[in-house]
Amino acid sequence: MSKVFSIFTIMLAGLALLASPAEDSRNLKKAMDKVDLGGEFLSVQVTPSGYNDFLKKLPSATNGKQELLPQVILKNIYRIFGTHLVKSAAASSKEVAPGCWVYKSYLYLGKENMQLPSIFTAVPAGNKELDFARLPGDTLMAFSFEADGCAFYDVIKKELQTSPDIAPFVANIETVAKQSGINLRNCMKSMNGKFKFFVAGSSPNDLRISLEIPDKNGVIANVIREKLNLPPGTAQTQLPVFVPVNLSMTSGKVVLQTATPAPANTGRLGDDPAFRNYISRTGTAGNGYFLMNARPQVVQQAKMMMPEQIKAVIDLKPFSMLAISQRQNEGIYSVSAADFSLTSALGKGSVSFMCGMLLPALNQARDRARTAACISNLKQISLGLMMYANDNKEHFPAPNGYRGLQLLIDNEYLTDMSTYSCPSSTITYQDKKLTSACPYIYVGGVLGAINKLKNPAQIPVVFERPGNHKKYAVVAFADGHVETIQIPGGNYTDPAQVIGLLSKKADISPEVLNKLLLAVAEN
Numbered sequence: 001m002s003k004v005f006s007i008f009t010i011m012l013a014g015l016a017l018l019a020s021p022a023e024d025s026r027n028l029k030k031a032m033d034k035v036d037l038g039g040e041f042l043s044v045q046v047t048p049s050g051y052n053d054f055l056k057k058l059p060s061a062t063n064g065k066q067e068l069l070p071q072v073i074l075k076n077i078y079r080i081f082g083t084h085l086v087k088s089a090a091a092s093s094k095e096v097a098p099g100c101w102v103y104k105s106y107l108y109l110g111k112e113n114m115q116l117p118s119i120f121t122a123v124p125a126g127n128k129e130l131d132f133a134r135l136p137g138d139t140l141m142a143f144s145f146e147a148d149g150c151a152f153y154d155v156i157k158k159e160l161q162t163s164p165d166i167a168p169f170v171a172n173i174e175t176v177a178k179q180s181g182i183n184l185r186n187c188m189k190s191m192n193g194k195f196k197f198f199v200a201g202s203s204p205n206d207l208r209i210s211l212e213i214p215d216k217n218g219v220i221a222n223v224i225r226e227k228l229n230l231p232p233g234t235a236q237t238q239l240p241v242f243v244p245v246n247l248s249m250t251s252g253k254v255v256l257q258t259a260t261p262a263p264a265n266t267g268r269l270g271d272d273p274a275f276r277n278y279i280s281r282t283g284t285a286g287n288g289y290f291l292m293n294a295r296p297q298v299v300q301q302a303k304m305m306m307p308e309q310i311k312a313v314i315d316l317k318p319f320s321m322l323a324i325s326q327r328q329n330e331g332i333y334s335v336s337a338a339d340f341s342l343t344s345a346l347g348k349g350s351v352s353f354m355c356g357m358l359l360p361a362l363n364q365a366r367d368r369a370r371t372a373a374c375i376s377n378l379k380q381i382s383l384g385l386m387m388y389a390n391d392n393k394e395h396f397p398a399p400n401g402y403r404g405l406q407l408l409i410d411n412e413y414l415t416d417m418s419t420y421s422c423p424s425s426t427i428t429y430q431d432k433k434l435t436s437a438c439p440y441i442y443v444g445g446v447l448g449a450i451n452k453l454k455n456p457a458q459i460p461v462v463f464e465r466p467g468n469h470k471k472y473a474v475v476a477f478a479d480g481h482v483e484t485i486q487i488p489g490g491n492y493t494d495p496a497q498v499i500g501l502l503s504k505k506a507d508i509s510p511e512v513l514n515k516l517l518l519a520v521a522e523n
Contacts, residue, residue, distance in 0.1 A: 025390040027108060028383065031090035034106035034333055038416040039094030040341060042380055046088045046480075080159045082118025085109045095341065102281050103323075103336040111330055117158070122151035123327045127285045130324065133270030135198055136208075136262060140298060142198035145288025145325070149191030149214070153184075182223055190219035193252065200262070202297055210257045221249035269293070278322040278337035286326040293320045373423040374464060374474045375482050378440070381405065381462055382476040384414030385444060394451040396444035396461065400519045402434040404442045405462075409434070422468040439465050441495050441523045446515035450478050457481065458506035460499065460516065465523075466492045473498050495520045 027046055035042070091105040107120070114121055124146050135142055161167045177184040193214030201207035215221055224247070225234055239245045244259035269275050275293075294302075296318045303316055321338035385396050388408060397404035408414045409432055421427050422439040429435065444461035453459055456478035463475040463485075471490040475498060476482045485501060492498075499516050502508065508516075 025386060027088040028386065030108040030330065031088040031106050032383070034108075034331075035090045035092035035104040036094040036102070037092070037380070037414070039092055040101075041091070041093035042376060043092075044088065044090045044379065044383060080119055080156055082109070082113075082116075082120040085113040085116055085118055085120065087113070093341075096281065097277075099339055100277060100281070101338050101341055103338070105334045106331055107333075108331040114330060117151070117155050119152060119155060120327075120332050122148050122155060123287045123332075124148060125327060127287060127326050130284050130286055130289050132289050132291060132322070133268060133275070133279065133284065135269040136200045137267035137269055137271060138202050138206075138263070138295075139198055139200045139269050139291070139293055140295075141292050142196075143288065143290040144194060144196040146194055147192075150185065150188040153188040181226070183219075186217075186219050187223065190215050190217040192216045200266075201260075202263075202295070203301065206260060206263050208258050208260045208262060210255065212256075213254045214252065215249070215254045216252050218249075218252070220254050224249065224254065274320050274339065275322060278320075281337040282322055282324045282335045284324075286324040288325045289323060290325075291320075291322045294318050295320075370423045371469070371472070371474065371484060374468070375484070377419050377422070378462055378464075378474050378476040378482050380414060380416070380419045381408070381440065382480050382482060384408040385461060385476075386480055387413050389450055394449045396447060396450065397442075398445045400443055400445040401523045402436055402438040402442070404445050405438065405440070406434045422464060439468050441465055441520065443516050443519035443523070444478065446519050447478060447512070453478055454509070455507050458502065458508060459512065460502055463495070463498050465495060466497075475502070495523065 028044060031044055086107050087110055088108045089106065090108075091103070093101060093103050096102045109120065128146065130144065132142060132144070157170060160170045174184050191214050193216055194212065195214065196212035197210065199207070199209050213220065224230070225232065228237070228239075230237060235248065235250045237247050238259070239247050239256070246257045246259050248255040248257070269291075270279070272293075275291075299316055299318045306316070319338065319340050321336060321340070323334055323336035325332065325334045385408065388411065389396050397407040399407070405420065409417075415432065417429050417432055420429070420434060420438055420440065427435075427437055427439065440462050441464070442462050447453060447459060447461070450456055459478040460475050461478050464473045470487070470492055472487055473485050473492055474482060475485050485498060487497060487501070496517060499513070499520055503513050
């Protein structure tokens, strides 16, 4: 989510192609039920069967071609992270109170896939009470998660051993460990429990860092004692590194901490009003959390150390956020609360830095941002149409034009009126009633039963009117996916242009083409 959205959701969105609504409508609903449908951002993806075919064929397609090794590694990474198990994914952002945004993300795997080995499912079942509220009040960043180290290790090892180019490297790691007197698998078995890390302080003089690693069977502690030549049973020592670091090996865990004492009266993070508000939005139970708390004095010190050329393009401001992850029966759910807007964060953080370095492309970036907003709108409209069809014998709303879209509002499939406004041509509606000025043209009423369409991925259902953008039009198709269609010459003046362009590169029957053109003429 900006800083919080699961990496796995982003990875999935990068390769996912939408399958037919009849096949995946249940999976869509499973993901959508976990997020907010009204807000500043919504993204939903369905994993297609073709994606798994791609993963199966990639190794043989690249066999012996060293220059394609990165693609093979990418395939391994996707499978290690369990992307092939995800049936659908959804993410949303919504301002729930002035200055407080809630982000939600859900990866739906299904009960059967939650039993299969992957990084996702290596997290132990059962959500526990998390202890972030008891962290020091001057905590800057912290994360904690429950995990079975041996399960992680087995998933990674099994997958990497399937690649001839990588398997020798994996075997070499175990060989080196064995030669050093370390049983790698036993170490992984002992790393079963809570991993925890935090950084706290208000200045470089009182900065404290702590890392906690589970050591269920005491194997890690024994290895450390042996390598540091410590007497058996030693519970604490100080490591000879460039800053004083205390090492503690007790109670089934190994803890590394800087020796800097905490200032008096730092309080607890749970006493901070902002984090109390976040906790009321996220809850305190899960398998892990991640939080950041960039307070004003810390941001000011960071600015003092930043080069002037970076200050010119990055507007660094104080911010705070809290994210919690939960393993549920059918998938992985995360909810986050923060004091920044997703769209604002996308426009100001690292993206601002990149825009500052790529000033000639800044106008294009702004146009892409508007396009992204239109794509998001049409995805939401398309999802609303899918749900309507799922409940109405695979038929989209019968009336064409804005009256067909109005049925999505009247029947509460998609009631957020901002979705029906293009950012390039903002319009307001009274009493949740669309008008003929709606910037999106709906023509799906002429298609009949969508499960009987020969090629739904090529049949347009909703697209932009002329005037929103000149060089392109964003189009939602009958299978649910959304594309940006470039207009030759960059002069979009007639909606029939979109139908004409699609008919040239798609297999649209004359009957359907005629119906679409008539529907466009009525709009």
